Structures are given as C-alpha cells and as structure tokens.
Amino acid sequence: MAIQEQPTHTLEQLFEDLADSFLELKIQQEPSEVHGVLVGMLVQAETKGVEEWLKLLDMIDMDISLIDDRAKSIMQDIYQVTRDGLSSDQYDFQLLMPADDYDLGERANALAVWASGFITGYGLAAEHKRNLSTELVELLNHLHAISELDDQLSESEENEKDLYELYEYVRLGVLMLRQAMQQGDEVEPSSEGKTLH
DSSP: OOOOOSSOSOHHHHHHHHHHHHHHHTOOSOHHHHHHHHHHHHTTOTTOOHHHHHHHHHHTTOOGGGOOHHHHHHHHHHHHHHHHHHHOTTOOOOOOOOOTTSOHHHHHHHHHHHHHHHHHHHHHHOSSOOOOOHHHHHHHHHHHHHTTOOOOOOOOHHHHHHHHHHHHHHHHHHHHHHHHHHHOOOOOOOSOOOOOO
16 A cells, blocks of 8 residues: 555544643634535545535634634645545545544544535535435434434443444445536445444
C-alpha cells in the first residue's frame, strides 16, 4: 500500500486535532458531523473545495467566523485526505471517527452524527434532483436510521462487531453512491443494513 505523502496525519489524528481545535474555539459541532457534511458534498462534485464546505457548514448554523487559521489548516488536510480517498481505486476512503480506544457509545454517537451530517451535506449540495436507483434510495434511508443510533450501548463483543459492520456498510455505501453520482449508473450496495442490540 502506498504511503500518502501529503498530509502526513492519519484521519484518527486529524479527528483529535479538529476536536481539540473546536473545543478551544467553542464550536458546538462535532468533527464527525462536519466530515459527514463534507462527504455529502464531495460524492456529488469533488471539484468543490474547502470554501464550499464552509458555506454548507454556515447553512447548518455553524458559526464559521470562529474558525481560525489552525482549524482551517486541519480542515484543509481532512478535505485533501477525504477527496483522495473517495477518488482512490483502492477503496481508501474512511470516515472521520474517534479511535477504537474511545467508548463504544462515543463511537456509535460519532457514526450517528456523521450520517446526519452526510444527509444534510448531500441535500444542501444537490444542484438538482437526481433519479437514484431503488437500492441507493434505500441506502439513504439506512443512513437516516443510522443517524438516530442509540449511543447508550453496553460494551460487548456483539455490539463492537455490529458497530464495525455498520461503519463498513456506510463507508462502502458512500463509495457506491459516489460512483453512481460520477457515472450516472445505478449501483447496488452489496451489504445489508445492520442493527445494534
């Protein structure tokens, strides 16, 4: 696997950097949510940049005037890693999530707010209505259900496994949706939606 030269931080590190920055700046939104908004935008048009991302965040009542140069630099790195991951033939795309050593409930909440952000970003960035296949409409419906995920989860191997499967379903589903947007094809998600117990 080729090592990415720019930027050098992993998404897990970028999550921590952005979370710390948002905390200092008293920004209420969570890193996973703003990343979901970004991906919702990029699946439709990867030519859009950080400024367009900020405009969408402004539309969800995020006070973007609070974002300083450091936060903007972190967001630029996240943007680049995300754009590169979405366009990679190696399925390198990942969601901006807390590391595995976070509590299961915190990671479930991060996935829920990511899905919510994605649905919002996807809707706000749409320049016109698209005729999606039944399977892709179902994927968006699953993302809506995931956005309401219960974060009060007991730590168990079963819940850990279910959360991982949900994460992979979202990750691969987004890649399929992007492919459909780029090519105008109907692409079927290959995984069933998962539920947590």
